[in-house]
Amino acid sequence: MKKNLINQMDEDSDPGNWGEDESYQNHPVFSGSPDKIPSQEEFERLESALQKTTLMTGMTIHDILNKISVIYGYQALIGRQMPNHGDFRRHYEIMMEAVDCIRQYAEFNRFYLGQGIPPSTWLSLSRLVQESVVGISHENVDLVINIGNVEIYADELMKKVFVNLIENALSHGEKVSKIQIGFSENDEGAIILIEDDGCGIPAENKCRIFEYGFGNHTGMGLFFSRRVLNLFGFSIRETGQEGCGARFEIRVPLDRYRC
Numbered sequence: 001m002k003k004n005l006i007n008q009m010d011e012d013s014d015p016g017n018w019g020e021d022e023s024y025q026n027h028p029v030f031s032g033s034p035d036k037i038p039s040q041e042e043f044e045r046l047e048s049a050l051q052k053t054t055l056m057t058g059m060t061i062h063d064i065l066n067k068i069s070v071i072y073g074y075q076a077l078i079g080r081q082m083p084n085h086g087d088f089r090r091h092y093e094i095m096m097e098a099v100d101c102i103r104q105y106a107e108f109n110r111f112y113l114g115q116g117i118p119p120s121t122w123l124s125l126s127r128l129v130q131e132s133v134v135g136i137s138h139e140n141v142d143l144v145i146n147i148g149n150v151e152i153y154a155d156e157l158m159k160k161v162f163v164n165l166i167e168n169a170l171s172h173g174e175k176v177s178k179i180q181i182g183f184s185e186n187d188e189g190a191i192i193l194i195e196d197d198g199c200g201i202p203a204e205n206k207c208r209i210f211e212y213g214f215g216n217h218t219g220m221g222l223f224f225s226r227r228v229l230n231l232f233g234f235s236i237r238e239t240g241q242e243g244c245g246a247r248f249e250i251r252v253p254l255d256r257y258r259c
Helices: 002-006 040-081 088-116 123-132 158-172 221-231
Strands: 121-123 142-146 151-154 178-186 189-196 235-238 247-252
Touching: 040 088, 121 123, 123 142, 123 151, 123 158, 158 178, 158 189, 158 221, 221 235
Parallel strands: 142 178
Antiparallel strands: 121 151, 178 189, 189 247, 235 247
């Protein structure tokens, strides 16, 4: 990736887009003053809520994996009885690919919960990206990865960010034929770039795409991604042009990556 890649940023974009998204503050999970010191009672209530949420999440993952096992049990039976019809079989395969993705997501969450609160550590950016694309169907879309031998200071949750950004391009890009993931440096740090050649994002939506609930699907993918990046000290903004494709730039501080 060329050194001047980061200089292609849209000069008209709002510099404030690098900062944290404030839209989450109206959501009950994230509400409250950051300057207020919680009382002991509030700490205990938060700890109890965290334990209940973790337990419920673990139980839900367990139930999801059990139901997926049932689907796999019928998979071979249905496959043998399926009529030899190309389109029908292809639709069935797409459905099973989605089931495989659900299983992978559930197993990742079970693994992540099992780590307690995983500490950040130095991780290969190339490995994170490569493992992120496993299970994502991108038929007829070229995925070009050019990030070199770089490590970032984060944890495995970064893979979910890459999954969200890639799936966002595939779901909303409409005419996407190529997705590129690159890396470059400047005086302030580094940029991880995820861009596509799809329809792009309308200018009036650029300031809202990271809001909770905004979008055509769940409205959680980009919101979640920005929150995760903030936890690692990273930031993200979108600088593409409508009609030319979406362009997401993740800014990594100098002390959070090494080559």
